[in-house]
Amino acid sequence: MTRHSKLSDPSYELMDDHAGLSIIYRQHGFPCPLVRWHFHKEYELHLIIASAGKVFIGDYIGNFTPGSLFLTGPNLPHNWISQVAPDEVVPKRDMLVNFTDQLFESGHQVFAELKRLTPLLERARHGIEFRCRHTIAQAMPLMQRIADHQGIARLGYFLILMELLAGCEDYQLLSGTTAQHLGEEHNIDRTNRAVDYIFAHYGRDLTLEEVAEHLGMKPTYFSRVFKHATGRSFVEFVNRLRISKSCELLADGHKPVTDVCFESGFNNISNFNRRFQQLKGMTPSHYRRLVEQRPG
Template identity: 45%
Template sequence: MQTNDLKVIRPPEKESDFHRHPDLGYEEQIDEGFIRFLEHGAPHQLIRWHFHEEYELHLITETKGKVFVGDYIGHFQPGQLVLTGPHLPHNWISTEYPNGQDHVEVRDKVLQFRREPLVRSAELIPEMRSLMNFLDRAANGVEFYGISAQVEAMMDRIKVSSGMDRLANFIELMAILAKHENYRLLSSVQLQSRDDQHHLDEISEIVGYVSEHYSTNFNMAEVAEKFGMSESRFSRYFRKATGNTFTDFVTRMRINKASQLLLDTDQYISTICYSVGFNNVANFNRRFMEVRGMTPSEFRKNGKLRY
């Protein structure tokens, strides 16, 4: 069925300094610093589908609801901790308040920080380079588990500190998160390789090929031959580098592309199914449910809440 009400798609709003007033929960601007602390309740003006130039470490302290990060749709509850990268749209919409309330004073604790100072530091300080590798994961959003209480305490320390103390607390927090292994990447397609640069380049080239040809019919044997590997060696290599079998990886990439089309266009679901490489709607619906936990039509309907 055609979803005519999705013909006009509102893009995410870009957050600017105009929105960063202390009355909205932001701390006073610190001219010499690049780390900004924010906390606010719900409902609140800042709860909207938006993006910004900075990284954002976002901790939910109250309420339950739906979270939107890029094309990811999921549920949140107190303790959810997510790192988003620059220009990645996001929003948390509260649907359940504690004890029958209709508002809470503090729902979110947030750190925002710019990339450029960290990049320039990594050019001069070798120890900072591992931090950049960690931050690269945030391009599609990272959700951390089992560390929220510790992170909240450190965020509170950053809130009340300044100068070198604030920077030291921030670097300590980043180091803890970078070493934390209990996390997931919110994008449906991600690399997990920790190999040397040669292997990273090689798997990136393979993923690039899949990204370019995902809508066509191809199999693992053809791709393995193209990259000079036997099918069995390619299968082991690919799974180690991505955490997925080749078939699952291609399926997830196709579902990811379909998700973007469902959220950003009003195309028929059947049209989207064939355009991303599936050859029948029933299989598309089944695979979509496996990856997203909902049908394509439910995903599109829920996606409207982002705004």
């Protein structure tokens, strides 16, 4: 069974604890009120310490595991939902740093070296997952030093970490939709609840009408709001979530492809194969062979 968060808090997160500081460091476990489909004006550098699950950034759906490292740009909605046992609590799941454009816009005027970070910050508007194991191995102790220090020392370690990430060439841009294309706060809050419901029920037959009824909305209106807030239609969103789940199952074991199909939420093998080919550019069997051949 999947543990999913009840996402009832406002979707816009106002961080009023800058207190004149350049960056905010936070860490939290799961479940936690901060785990929800939300956005804020700050960038977010986000390191997963424990548990695995699904990541939602803009219109992107993927997987995260311990050691996953992401950078999201201003106002780009995001959420990480752990797949854990019922009533399981993860004491420390996330380490994150938040900062605003103002830090670097003002800093450029004094420290020319900060301009080297501009391409990284531009990429972050689509969301970035860093893939280089060596980079992540260096980033983790730097994040811990940020956690352990205050003042100028904390800022110094943060800038060292940002320079490291700016030089990383093994990364993936995540969302095809940037923040300016996404819906207003009220609609994202409703989409927040829709994503929560979809995540809990995508393993079975799930219709747009059912989710709309759960939210107390008319199906046509819900369809419009959902696409505006996520950048994808309801059917496309659900199919991408199911394909993400199927990739996880194909990589983790030797279940027959037919079993993977039904466990992922598809109701027939031909539709599963067609959707998988569309999104991954290969068959499920080919995907499994590639995963098995990859170096450890």
